[in-house]
Amino acid sequence: MPLFMDIHEQLPDGASAADVAAAHKADLATQDQYGVNYKSYWVDEVNGTVFCLVEAPDAEAAIRVHREAHGLLADRVFEVIEGN
Template sequence: MPKYMDVHHIDGGVTAADVAGLHEKDLAHQHVHDVKFLKYWVDEAQGKVFCLSEAPSAEAAVAVHREAHGAVADEIYEVGEFS
């Protein structure tokens, strides 16, 4: 299944605790769209959140965020894993 990295830009910064709560909502809702959120990263000071998921499409990953809590990503990229 393809992997997607989505990027959220949050004006004024964000706390890791707030993002953890949103991530829990994603996990509870992800099955509806056959999405699996794998990991996320937070830059609190810059207000940036990065979410890695496996999803059938970018639209499916976006739908989970929209329906679970409304914090839709500003950008989303299909990514590959290389070493």
């Protein structure tokens, strides 16, 4: 299945790493409906940036999970190839 990295370039004002963890948990609760597997995420609280790594049939499926789970949509989505 394709692998994607999405980037949220600016968290909402006042959002913390704990808020991102709660959003990720919501993704995990929603992902199976769309054949998606959110693998991991990283938070840069200083710059307000979040990166999500996800296996999905296509980028739109990954976006649908974010939309339904919590409404925080990524600014950019890239297909990536996992290295060794």
